Amino acid sequence: MSALDRAATVAVVGTGTMGQGIAQVALVSGHPVRLYDVAPGRAAVAVDAIAARLDRLVEKGRLSAAERDAARGRLSAVGELAALADAGLVIEAVVEDMGAKQQLFSALEALVAEECLLATNTSSLSVTRIAGTLRRPGRFVGLHFFNPAPVLPLVEVVSGHATDEAAAERAYATAAAWGKTPVRCSDTPGFIVNRVARPFYAEAFAVYEEGGASPATLDAVLRESGGFRMGPFELTDLIGQDVNAAVSHSVWEAFLYDPKFTPSLAQRRLVDAGLHGRKSGRGWYDHAEGAPRAEPHTAAPEQAPAEVAVQGDLGPAAELVPLMREAGIAVTVAERPPGDASGSPGVSGAPGASGPSGEPAGALLLPDGTRLSLTDGRPATLDGAGRRIVFDLCLDYRSATRVALAPADAVAPRGLADAIGLFQALGKRVSVLPDLPGLIVARTVARIVDIAADATLRSVASGADIDTAMRLGVNYPLGPLAWGDRLGARWVTGLLDALHATWPGGRYAPSPLLRRCAATGRPLSHPGNERGEGAG
Numbered sequence: 244m245s246a247l248d249r250a251a252t253v254a255v256v257g258t259g260t261m262g263q264g265i266a267q268v269a270l271v272s273g274h275p276v277r278l279y280d281v282a283p284g285r286a287a288v289a290v291d292a293i294a295a296r297l298d299r300l301v302e303k304g305r306l307s308a309a310e311r312d313a314a315r316g317r318l319s320a321v322g323e324l325a326a327l328a329d330a331g332l333v334i335e336a337v338v339e340d341m342g343a344k345q346q347l348f349s350a351l352e353a354l355v356a357e358e359c360l361l362a363t364n365t366s367s368l369s370v371t372r373i374a375g376t377l378r379r380p381g382r383f384v385g386l387h388f389f390n391p392a393p394v395l396p397l398v399e400v401v402s403g404h405a406t407d408e409a410a411a412e413r414a415y416a417t418a419a420a421w422g423k424t425p426v427r428c429s430d431t432p433g434f435i436v437n438r439v440a441r442p443f444y445a446e447a448f449a450v451y452e453e454g455g456a457s458p459a460t461l462d463a464v465l466r467e468s469g470g471f472r473m474g475p476f477e478l479t480d481l482i483g484q485d486v487n488a489a490v491s492h493s494v495w496e497a498f499l500y501d502p503k504f505t506p507s508l509a510q511r512r513l514v515d516a517g518l519h520g521r522k523s524g525r526g527w528y529d530h531a532e533g534a535p536r537a538e539p540h541t542a543a544p545e546q547a548p549a550e551v552a553v554q555g556d557l558g559p560a561a562e563l564v565p566l567m568r569e570a571g572i573a574v575t576v577a578e579r580p581p582g583d584a585s586g587s588p589g590v591s592g593a594p595g596a597s598g599p600s601g602e603p604a605g606a607l608l609l610p611d612g613t614r615l616s617l618t619d620g621r622p623a624t625l626d627g628a629g630r631r632i633v634f635d636l637c638l639d640y641r642s643a644t645r646v647a648l649a650p651a652d653a654v655a656p657r658g659l660a661d662a663i664g665l666f667q668a669l670g671k672r673v674s675v676l677p678d679l680p681g682l683i684v685a686r687t688v689a690r691i692v693d694i695a696a697d698a699t700l701r702s703v704a705s706g707a708d709i710d711t712a713m714r715l716g717v718n719y720p721l722g723p724l725a726w727g728d729r730l731g732a733r734w735v736t737g738l739l740d741a742l743h744a745t746w747p748g749g750r751y752a753p754s755p756l757l758r759r760c761a762a763t764g765r766p767l768s769h770p771g772n773e774r775g776e777g778a779g
Contacts, residue, residue: 244412246420247360249273251331256280256324256347258289261364262336264392266318267293269334271306271393272421275317277327281337286320293318296393328354332417334386336364344368345376352377360413362386366437367493370430371403381407384414387434388423389716396424397715403430424715426708432497435704436716437490439723441504442690444487447475447683448507455679456540458527463539464674467645469684470638470720476527480520484513484527502749503694539645542673545664548610552577555605559730560617562640563607563669570668577608606631607665613658615665618649618685620741622678629653632662633678636685636730638720645672647682680745681738688726689738690751692767695723697754699772706768724768732760732767 247253253269255262258280270276270293278286294315300306306314327333333351337343348361355361361383363373374380385401398418402411411427418425428435447461455461462474479487488510495504513519513526520526528537550573553564567574606616614626618633632650637643646666650659663673676682681689695713699706710722719726727735736758742751753761760767 244409244416246416247274247331247413250275252277252327252329254279254327254330254333255336256327256333256351257336257338257364258286259336261388261390261392263289263293264390265334265336265364265388267296267393268388268421268423269332270314270318271297271300271310273317276319277330278318278320279322279324279327283322286322290318290320324350325354327351328356330355330359332360332362334362334364339365339368341368341372344373348373348383349376352379358382360384360410360417362414364388367433367490369403369432369497370401371405374403374405380405382410384410385430385434386414386418389436395715396422397436397712398423398425399434399436399712399716400425400427401430401434402427406430424711426704426712428704428708428712429702431698431701431703433490433494435698435709435712437494438698438703439691439695439709439713440717441491441494442694443471443687443717444475444479444491444510445505445507446687446690448509450679450683450686451476452507452509453679454677455683456674456676457537459537460539460674460676461683463645464635464647464683465687467672468635468637468643468647469688470643472718472720479510480526480528480530482520483522484510484519488514503690505750540674541645542663542667542675544667545660547572547664547668548661549573550575550610551665552608553605554578554608554614557605557607558617558734559636560634560640566641566669567665570670572665572668609658609661609665611655611658611661613654613661615662618680618682618738620681620685620689620738620745622680622745623649623651624653624678626651630655630658632659633682634662634666635682636688638684640669643671645674647674647676647684649676649678649682651678681742685738686742688723688730689735689742691719691723692727692730692735693739693751693754693757696727696757696760696767696772699724699767700754700756702773705773706770710768722768724766727757727767732757732764736761 253274254277255266256279258278266276266278278289280286297311297314301308301311363385364387366387370385374383384406387399389395389397400415415425458476462476465471465474491506495506498504518525521530524530552575554577564574606614609615614631616633623631623633629651632648632654635647648662666673695709698709706724710724713719714722736753739751739753756772
């Protein structure tokens with residue numbers, strides 16, 4: 244299916260920030276664009292705002308003066324909905340209210356030609372339900388742009404239950420012709436990005452509610468260790484706590500209160516108090532002028548141990564061995580004592596179960612006998628000897644600049660000091676947290692991988708589109724399925740099983756697809772997973 248012809252008029256209804264951004268994208272792609280807003284005079288104001296942005300593009304060398312002038316000539320504001328009758332595509336960007344959207348599209352359907360494509364930019368409402376009042380819902384699609392629309396490349400092309408394949412293909416081709424990266428998805432709560440991204444916020448907020456660490460510390464660990472562009476506390480302060488909480492609640496409600504999507508009570512208290520983030524001057528952080536910057540907890544300098552013994556396979560943390568040698572720390576290999584089954588959980592998640600390879604997971608043995616190991620989802624204190632310190636997952640242990648540690652209750656001060664000094668010798672800042680199951684990065688990433696796997700299983704989108712959406716829509720350092728393949732489905736499943744043993748309400752129960760890939764070894768990103776095919 245070909246894209247909308249460049250000569251076809253694109254109409255945008257709703258001229259707020261998102262409507263203006265979508266209009267600018269269509270305009271610079273060569274279409275005539277008409278703007279309509281129910282508020283008198285607002286569309287004309289939007290025309291002037293878009294013209295000013297075109298001027299800035301010329302100043303930056305991204306648009307020629309001739310291209311700007313031609314674009315201005317194609318842009319107009321209209322005062323009546325009837326003036327959109329000859330549009331080839333109408334995109335709605337009005338308030339997120341089901342009744343308002345349904346009323347608008349019912350009016351548009353009576354005006355536009357049969358071949359006109361109708362699209363909603365909703366981020367949280369059901370595309371199927373919006374189209375439910377239309378006589379011809381087959382030509383109705385979701386075109387979910389991300390803010391700012393002229394800058395961010397991702398567009399989710401959402402097919403409602405009654406959307407014709409030809410309409411979805413035309414919308415996809417048009418978004419691609421506009422220089423965007425479209426992904427296809429079905430009409431499910433949150434589509435791709437707002438569904439798969441929920442644990443990024445929920446797990447950090449849950450750790451905060453558990454008294455695990457301050458927002459500044461959790462943000463720092465997720466940035467500097469997990470590789471995320473921003474931490475969830477600072478990001479939601481930027482988005483607006485009211486906006487983010489509303490999306491979380493909407494997705495949770497649409498999934499019939501599935502515990503995997505339970506919103507945060509701590510965030511709800513912020514919203515109820517009017518602490519919406521930057522726009523209100525305060526959210527998780529104080530944004531008032533002159534307010535002191537919140538700093539993460541960072542351990543004081545300690546001496547690194549001269550020698551460390553490696554016992555077993557360190558799994559996703561194996562890169563620590565060459566890093567220690569490069570730092571001048573002597574590394575020896577220790578035999579595992581007979582009958583020792585300590586380490587990360589296997590697929591069963593039972594304490595003492597084997598790790599992803601089927602052998603007991605590895606650890607670093609510090610001089611005083613303390614075991615230092617990657618978190619397996621269990622509290623360190625549950626280790627039989629009680630002398631265990633767990634460290635958090637890193638996207639890349641070589642480039643990470645911070646690592647979080649959590650000691651068991653019985654760990655001696657010398658053992659903790661050695662663990663801190665070890666990571667400091669590798670060039671890492673260290674944040675010491677309480678004995679939290681799964682810490683923060685491992686817990687967050689495992690949950691994101693799980694939700695992405697479940698979306699694949701339920702044919703929300705292809706695995707490739709899910710990974711693309713999360714990289715481009717929310718700047719994740721890796722697509723979640725690719726991340727799960729890097730870690731190994733068995734490792735992710737084992738960590739979730741251990742978390743589920745601590746909190747058995749269903750939030751951490753692994754997706755059937757994740758568990759199946761853990762058992763068979765098939766990659767989570769395998770195309771056959773999207774069609775429910777058996778392993779082969």
